Amino acid sequence: MNFKGCSRSAIEVLSGHMALKWQRRPGGVYCFNYHRIGSAADSEFDPNVYSCTPERFEQHLRMYQTNFDVISIDELISLHNSQQRVSERLALLTFDDGYIDNYQLAYPMLKSAGLTAVFFVSTDYIDKPQIPWWDEVGWIVRHSGNASVKLAHWPSAINIVDGAIGMRVRRLLKAVKQDNSLPMEEKLKQVKVALQLDHIGMPEPTELLVNWQQLKEMADNGMHIGSHTLSHNILAHLTPEQQLVELTQSKQRLETMLHREILSVAYPVGGSDTFTRNTLNVAQQAGYKLAFTFIPGINAKLGFDNRYSLCRFSIDENASVWQLKQMVNKSFSFMSN
Known part of the structure; x- marks a missing residue:
């Protein structure tokens, strides 16, 4: 919970309420x-x-x-x-x-x-x-120089440049997870082609x-x-x-x-x-x-x-x-x- 802007007394009341609720958890x-x-x-x-x-x-x-x-x-x-x-x-x-x-x-x-x-x-x-497919998505976002990516059957492009790295990866992962039209391997292959990353080898999954x-x-x-x-x-x-x-x-x-x-x-x-x-x-x-x-x-x-x-x-x-x-x-x- 964000206490920014709350007075000390308000914070104490909220903290006490949350602590009491925890004690009464079922x-x-x-x-x-x-x-x-x-x-x-x-x-x-x-x-x-x-x-x-x-x-x-x-x-x-x-x-x-x-x-x-x-x-x-x-x-x-x-x-x-x-x-x-x-x-x-x-x-x-x-x-x-x-x-x-x-x-x-x-x-x-x-x-x-x-x-x-x-x-x-x-x-x-x-x-x-x-490399697991979700980690491959993370690698793709980190190494892409493009602002967005869109596969032909996606309704809109996915922004992969704005925000913290975690948020950028989540946006692309969400699109990949929701797309049930292709096997995961094929989806990621198409994403890498669209971002011109298909010629770059993935790191070895050592340990x-x-x-x-x-x-x-x-x-x-x-x-x-x-x-x-x-x-x-x-x-x-x-x-x-x-x-x-x-x-x-x-x-x-x-x-x-x-x-x-x-x-x-x-x-x-x-x-x-x-x-x-x-x-x-x-x-x-x-x-x-x-x-x-x-x-x-x-x-x-x-x-x-x-x-x-x-x-x-x-x-x-x-x-x-x-x-x-x-x-x-x-x-x-x-x-x-």
């Missing part, structure tokens, strides 16, 4: 999702996938320990099987995409704190290391993402590994048959390499327009026990109705503990039933 499962741990200034790709610095993450962990009971996937599955409203304040920590800093930074910090988390990975990116050995070490030491599909394509843009391949084969690949049952999946991108009712059915058919969206909210009553559409809070822009609490406070009227 019971339920609060899922907090991260992507990268580190400094966005150090990356040549998408800065928006940096959730927070290591210092901030340590503060978050202390807050979770103080304000919640942090649970595992196994415990969450048991709660779902009971199909009851949750009276306790429980937290589940998750990470998407499997960046190397998850292994180098987040994993040791979680172990040191005695906490567990779920790491969702796209298996194609482990088998064949490459950008975790490898199988690192992932197995994490799994063997109390971390839970989940699927983020094979290719991280937006499931709503795929046919039911393609969705089944993405969800089934990624699960099988993880189970083969990690020698354990894979119980959960997180839908790539995860907004309400990135999966369908059919996706929920396919997730069940593939054998997952739980599936996670990227829609904010508190999971208050657990059961079959929301087993494959669990809400998660996104941690972004190096949010402080206070900002994190405010994000949760704002969600009370949008509680998951």
Whole structure:
């Protein structure tokens, strides 16, 4: 919240109100999702996938320990099987995409704190290391000398020159994500041609993402590994048959390499327009026990109705503990039933 222009007494009243609301937050499962741990200034790709610095993450962990009971996937599955409203304040920590800093930074910090988390990975990116498509968009925006870009079938051009780098990348990503007319690889190829970047090679994805050995070490030491599909394509843009391949084969690949049952999946991108009712059915058919969206909210009553559409809070822009609490406070009227 921005307190600029408020008097000291007004700030104290507002702060007291927000603190009281936090203390009265309802019971339920609060899922907090991260992507990268580190400094966005150090990356040549998408800065928006940096959730927070290591210092901030340590503060978050202390807050979770103080304000919640942090649970595992196994415990969450048991709660779902009971199909009851949750009276306790429980937290589940998750990470998407499997960046190397998850292994180098987040994993040791979680172990040191005695906490567990779920790491969702796209298996194609482990088998064949490459720059993820959203990071490729970040690279494109950083290296383009053009003010805008427009594909032939887009209704308008996308401004990629005005504003901070994070905002410029978000604008192009939004256009790419909303376009369901072409495969992701073809869309990005056309964008690079339009911006005359098709002759410039992408950087090597050296140690950008975790490898199988690192992932197995994490799994063997109390971390839970989940699927983020094979290719991280937006499931709503795929046919039911393609969705089944993405969800089934990624699960099988993880189970083969990690020698354990894979119980959960997180839908790539995860907004309400990135999966369908059919996706929920396919997730069940593939054998997952739980599936996670990227829609904010508190999971208050657990059961079959929301087993494959669990809400998660996104941690972004190096949010402080206070900002994190405010994000949760704002969600009370949008509680998951």
